[in-house]
Amino acid sequence: MYHSEKRSLYRFLTIYLLSTFLLFAVGATVFYTLEKHHLIDNQRQQMKQEGEYIHHQLIALHKRFSTTLPLKLHAPYKIALLNMDKKPVASNLSLPTSFHLDTEYQIDNGTLFYTRKIEPYYLGVVYIVLATPVDEAALSKLRENILLFMFAAGIFFVILGYFLGRLFIAPMRDAIGMMNRFIQDTTHELNTPVSTILTNLELIQALNKCNGAKEEMQRIEIASKTISRIYDDLTYLKLNHAYHRDIRPLNISALLQERIAYFSAAISAKQLQLKTEIADDVVVPMDQDDALRLIDNLLSNAIKYNRTGGDLRIALSQEALRIVDSGEGMDEETLKRVHRRFVRANSSEGGFGIGLDIVHQVIHNYQFDITFRSKRHEGTEVIITWSSA
Amino acid sequence: MIYQRFYMIIAIVGLTGTACAQENSTASLGKACLSCHQAQQIPSEMIYRRYLMHYASKETIKKKIAAYLKHPSTDTSIMPAPFFRKFPLKKATTLDDKRLERLIEAYIAHYDVDGKIVIVTQDED
Numbered sequence: 218m219y220h221s222e223k224r225s226l227y228r229f230l231t232i233y234l235l236s237t238f239l240l241f242a243v244g245a246t247v248f249y250t251l252e253k254h255h256l257i258d259n260q261r262q263q264m265k266q267e268g269e270y271i272h273h274q275l276i277a278l279h280k281r282f283s284t285t286l287p288l289k290l291h292a293p294y295k296i297a298l299l300n301m302d303k304k305p306v307a308s309n310l311s312l313p314t315s316f317h318l319d320t321e322y323q324i325d326n327g328t329l330f331y332t333r334k335i336e337p338y339y340l341g342v343v344y345i346v347l348a349t350p351v352d353e354a355a356l357s358k359l360r361e362n363i364l365l366f367m368f369a370a371g372i373f374f375v376i377l378g379y380f381l382g383r384l385f386i387a388p389m390r391d392a393i394g395m396m397n398r399f400i401q402d403t404t405h406e407l408n409t410p411v412s413t414i415l416t417n418l419e420l421i422q423a424l425n426k427c428n429g430a431k432e433e434m435q436r437i438e439i440a441s442k443t444i445s446r447i448y449d450d451l452t453y454l455k456l457n458h459a460y461h462r463d464i465r466p467l468n469i470s471a472l473l474q475e476r477i478a479y480f481s482a483a484i485s486a487k488q489l490q491l492k493t494e495i496a497d498d499v500v501v502p503m504d505q506d507d508a509l510r511l512i513d514n515l516l517s518n519a520i521k522y523n524r525t526g527g528d529l530r531i532a533l534s535q536e537a538l539r540i541v542d543s544g545e546g547m548d549e550e551t552l553k554r555v556h557r558r559f560v561r562a563n564s565s566e567g568g569f570g571i572g573l574d575i576v577h578q579v580i581h582n583y584q585f586d587i588t589f590r591s592k593r594h595e596g597t598e599v600i601i602t603w604s605s606a
Numbered sequence: 607m608i609y610q611r612f613y614m615i616i617a618i619v620g621l622t623g624t625a626c627a628q629e630n631s632t633a634s635l636g637k638a639c640l641s642c643h644q645a646q647q648i649p650s651e652m653i654y655r656r657y658l659m660h661y662a663s664k665e666t667i668k669k670k671i672a673a674y675l676k677h678p679s680t681d682t683s684i685m686p687a688p689f690f691r692k693f694p695l696k697k698a699t700t701l702d703d704k705r706l707e708r709l710i711e712a713y714i715a716h717y718d719v720d721g722k723i724v725i726v727t728q729d730e731d
Contacts, residue, residue: 278723279659282651286723296725301663307723338662340655340719 222390229382230375237374245363256355257329261322264331264347267294271345272335279339286340299344306342318344327351404451411448414441439483446513450571453510462504462582469499469508473533476512483520484529494532501603503583511579514572515540515599522597536602543596552589631712638701638709648693654717656684664714671710675699 271288275298278286288307290296295310303318313325323330333345418438473495477484484491501508519529519542527543580587586604591597643650657667674682678695685693699706 279655282655284722286719287726288723289726289728292727292729298723301661302665306719307725309725309727337659339659340723341658341662343662 222386222393225386225389226379226382229385230378233378233381234371234374237378238371241367241370245367249359249363252359253356256352256359257324260329260349260352261331264294264322264329264349265333267291267347268331268333268345271296271347272333272339275335275339275342275345293349295348297344297346297348298340298342299346300341301338301343303344306340310346310348312346316346318346324351327353400451400454404448407444407448411441411444415445435482435486439486442479442482443517446517450510450514450575453506453575454571462507464502464504466500467503467505467508469501469503469512469538470495470497470533472505472508473512473531473538476509476516477531479513480516480520483517487520487523488526489520489523489529490527492528492530494530494534496534499533499535507579507582510575511601512538514576515601518542518572519544519597519599527596538601538603539598541596541598546593546595546597547589547591548593552591631708632716635709635712635716639713646693650713651717653685654713658719660684664718667714668707668710671713672706675701675706675710 267290271290274288278288288296288298297308297310297312298306299308299318300306312330315325316330317323318332318334321332323332327350328348329351331347333347335342335345414437418434418441421434422438477491477493515538516531519540522544523529523542524544528541529543530539530541532539576587579585580601584604586600586602588600588602589597590600640650642648654667657670661667661670670682670684674684675696676698678698680687680690680695683690683695701709
């Protein structure tokens with residue numbers, strides 16, 4: 218699966234699962250509230266029945282003239298019988314301070330209260346107040362069931378979302394696959410003619426057969442090397458995922474000298490003032506192809522985006538590689554997005570916008586640090602620090 | 607010596623006065639009210655229950671009983687009119703207000719249901 222494909226799938230899954238979760242959370246909350254009310258309503262009904270039972274007993278006891286008047290009460294109810302002055306006639310319950318006798322049902326601190334006003338006032342009782350704890354065990358069971366359901370639904374929707382996501386990104390996968398096949402075929406077709414041009418060019422230069430057309434030959438060389446480098450970049454990107462890296466101590470000093478020589482035609486064509494400070498034997502454990510792509514792209518950019526007759530400073534130390542050009546430079550917004558694939562800082566020059574994407578891939582793979590300093594109309598400075606080296 | 611006897615007489619008179627003032631409410635109630643009620647078989651407790659059923663407030667009951675005792679009539683009585691066919695209306699009381707109030711309080715305390723109702727908790731079944 219390609220990186221962009223993965224990213225799209227993750228984004229789709231995130232949005233899909235978040236919205237599903239939100240919908241389920243709202244549904245579960247509504248369901249829980251309704252069920253809770255239903256449970257409390259049941260308790261209320263039972264309390265009402267108990268209130269009637271007490272009322273009937275009061276009627277019966279009112280006609281009894283014995284020294285004790287037993288009033289039966291079902292557990293777990295507590296009761297308070299209050300007179301007209303709201304004083305207890307009999308009670309095994311302490312009422313909260315916020316209690317209202319004119320409210321039929323009320324809940325205070327996990328206790329459900331039921332108040333029944335009776336008339337006539339048998340045994341001087343005006344209010345029967347019953348109290349019982351809210352059925353927390355049933356509510357807890359309900360919460361447990363809802364969570365279990367949410368969990369099961371969550372798993373189902375993750376699986377469903379994954380397959381939906383794959384369906385969703387299928388057109389993109391096809392498009393990327395088609396583009397990759399196109400690049401593969403094109404690069405393959407380009408390889409042979411570019412190699413032929415460069416080999417023959419070197420042969421002509423070696424045999425000194427270009428008398429009188431040196432400048433034209435130089436242009437052909439630059440153009441051919443540019444095509445060759447594009448070919449290398451595209452091949453690198455194409456193989457990046459399946460490519461086995463041969464990481465070993467690499468003499469960056471020698472490689473950098475070699476690549477400067479490779480770009481010498483382009484440097485002199487643009488009349489750049491080259492200043493180099495290359496320390497000897499800077500060795501960094503790297504794959505040669507990765508190092509080549511890193512250096513080539515940085516040098517190529519510094520040459521391509523430099524002004525004619527400008528400065529090009531290259532410094533290599535045991536700690537870092539520093540390349541400074543005196544070109545157009547970039548503003549902060551461009552600097553933020555310049556490493557993205559197919560993004561070009563300046564469209565006045567040719568290219569696909571893949572150079573800095575490759576640089577960032579190499580930096581990321583080797584955990585190097587990269588710093589860009591750039592000012593419009595002054596130039597750009599790129600520093601690669603071999604932090605993990 | 608004469609002074610000593612004088613003080614002793616004063617003390618005896620004072621103590622007797624206090625003892626008389628601290629009249630036993632229940633005994634007083636029995637003597638002043640219930641003796642006649644019992645003799646005439648007037649259902650005192652039932653009458654109190656009727657007061658309770660109508661007013662459910664001791665202060666109101668106190669006022670209503672006092673009003674009846676001072677001006678007995680079928681209008682001021684808690685009992686229905688047919689009750690007086692069997693138990694004729696009593697005469698208005700001649701007791702002073704303070705004594706009457708104490709006796710009414712004793713009557714209420716005697717027949718009230720305070721402490722009589724016992725809550726018996728049963729299992730849910």
